[in-house]
Amino acid sequence: MEITQKELAEFISCFKLHSSYDLSDYSENSLMRRVDKVLSDNSLNFPNLLHKISTDAVFCELVMKQITVNTTELFRDTLLWQELQYKLLPLFETKQKIRIWHAGCSNGLEVYSLAIVLHHMNLLNRCTIVASDINPDMLEQARKGEYSLRLLDEFKAAFDNAMKENPYDSEFKNLSFETYFEVNKKKECIAVTSCIKDKAEFVRIDLVKMDAQFDETFDIILCRNVLIYFSNSLQKRIFEYFYTHMNPEAYLILGMQESMAWFMNSMFEKKGVFYKKCK
Amino acid sequence: MAIKHPYKAIVIGGSAGSFQTVLHILESLPKNFSIPILLTLHRLKHVRSGLAESVSLTSHKPIVEPYDKQAIEPNTVYIAPSNYHLMVDDDYTCSLSTEQPVEFSRPSIDVLFASAAQVYKQQLIAILLSGANKDGAQGMKIVKQCGGTVIIQDPSEAEVSIMPKSVIDIVRPDIIMETEDIITFLKNMVK
Incomplete structure (x- = not known):
């Protein structure tokens, strides 16, 4: 599943409207990969994702958690x-x-x-x-x-x-x-x-x-x-x-x-x- | 010298058994081979440096572990830094990420190949060498879909054939050849 740049833009504006998060200044490459991951982790297609974002505030919080990268290590480097x-x-x-x-x-x-x-x-x-x-x-x-x-x-x-x-x-x-x-x-x-x-x-x-x-x-x-x-x-x-x-x-x-x-x-x-x- | 080939970038991936091959390819390229090369080689997480240095010794070109958002320039080889995915951004810059490993790998070859394919499209050559896992195969599929040129090291020559073979399972490579022929192919591009 790969979203297009146009879909990414739609996602960003929809998410901005229905959640407290503004992703428009996130770097596109990573964000695209993360949104692809949100789709597959939640078994959604793109229209369903937009629908769920606009109707379910709890889901928006979940999406944000799935978008942010949490990699960290003890004494990394x-x-x-x-x-x-x-x-x-x-x-x-x-x-x-x-x-x-x-x-x-x-x-x-x-x-x-x-x-x-x-x-x-x-x-x-x-x-x-x-x-x-x-x-x-x-x-x-x-x-x-x-x-x-x-x-x-x-x-x-x-x-x-x-x-x-x-x-x-x-x-x-x-x-x-x-x-x-x-x-x-x-x-x-x-x-x-x-x-x-x-x-x-x-x-x-x-x-x-x-x-x-x-x-x-x-x-x-x-x-x-x-x-x-x-x-x-x-x-x-x-x-x-x-x-x-x-x-x-x-x-x-x-x-x-x-x-x-x-x-x-x-x-x-x-x-x-x-x-x-x-x- | 007029450059007749259509290519703007080369991506190379490899894992177990590929390191000497990569060195050999890089040291064999002539000075006027100016197309930027981006490399993702699987490596131990805690071995930070050394890779760029040892490649630098044998190549004519500057070899860098890029910083995030560093511009991709001609005549330069970029190696994915240890413990980061390396990607290409639309504005021809390097982009790094610490997202989870793909195919147990960070850096992942799939991640580099897929992002480069979407930026360079038919102007990309992707080369996959020896390795013991499947990382790179999905990336090659996207390179092919975007119109790029898919080259794999002949599995019968590769020290570990799992990686190049896993490409053949899901996409038809444009060229399957041994290291010396890969080098000749690249050299002929700038003749």
């Missing part, structure tokens, strides 16, 4: 987490309060990755972390901090790669995985421990609308592999929003294959794998 630990966070060690916003946090695995690094560096107590996502189901899982037991080997490998090796002094750290995760055999899950649980506030934000406005500014904003689903113009709007909500000397962290080169102007400068706010 080892290099980034090492750079964060050995290059970026040491710059904040003297700061009394560190404010962090994780935009597009999915099920929270990277929020907990960050909390582990901060805890290990004795910085977690000084941090306020806000983690946002558009998908309420993901936020609920993130708050719970419970993950499928099937991921255990993957978790342990990612933890070892990111936390035990210091690429800058070849020191091997004797850090225990069990400090941060415990296996709950009864619930068949891996649960985050109290060291890192409840340290972040999980809130629902649609980056398209920026409906939850922040009064505060942040020292670090993470937004990884989220903006790839948006058009250039929406990306630019979000970068500007980030910029105005960052402290001087603040940093933005994107996905490893995301770049700001297309808007690189006086707002940010690239520092290694990070972007620093320009004065």
Whole structure:
């Protein structure tokens, strides 16, 4: 099942009319694939999809959940987490309060990755972390901090790669995985421990609308592999929003294959794998 | 030199047993072979770099792991970054995605081929090499439907024949040939 560009445009305007979501600035290629998936997951043809959207508000919420991509991993990209630990966070060690916003946090695995690094560096107590996502189901899982037991080997490998090796002094750290995760055999899950649980506030934000406005500014904003689903113009709007909500000397962290080169102007400068706010 | 062929892009996919073949094809292409090439090779998730570097060593062309929305330029080879799907957008830019794996693969060859087919239509050549799963076959079907040219490595030459064979099961390839003939075919395009 493959929808046409014309159908995609119809879908976007119908969805905008009958739900609270505006997908017109989503990047077309991915959105088309996602709508194809919505059709097959719900065994609908295109006219039925439009009909259901215009008559069923609950279904609209389901569609939005199926459209958003929730891929995330513990310590996705080892290099980034090492750079964060050995290059970026040491710059904040003297700061009394560190404010962090994780935009597009999915099920929270990277929020907990960050909390582990901060805890290990004795910085977690000084941090306020806000983690946002558009998908309420993901936020609920993130708050719970419970993950499928099937991921255990993957978790342990990612933890070892990111936390035990210091690429800058070849020191091997004797850090225990069990400090941060415990296996709950009864619930068949891996649960985050109290060291890192409840340290972040999980809130629902649609980056398209920026409906939850922040009064505060942040020292670090993470937004990884989220903006790839948006058009250039929406990306630019979000970068500007980030910029105005960052402290001087603040940093933005994107996905490893995301770049700001297309808007690189006086707002940010690239520092290694990070972007620093320009004065 | 006047270019007579109608092609605007080449996509290549491969998995187990295809890496040396890809290297050999890229190093054999002449300098004036300017058509952009997009590659999706299955690779280990946590092996981030190395692939682009080792291909760069043997090829005349710059090899890049593209950033999201990077423009597709002539004379360049683009490799799907580890753990991302690579797609082509209407405005001839690369587009990346972390959507779920397709045929157990991210990057997936189907995803690259299908998106490139819809953008380049009859101006696309798609080449599928050795591999141990079915990723690429559905993509080839779409390449064919959009008027592109479907080439597969001769399964009898491929180290693992499952991947090229899975194309034959669902669509008739335009050309089935061995690596050396693929290279000659590509070289002749710019003669």
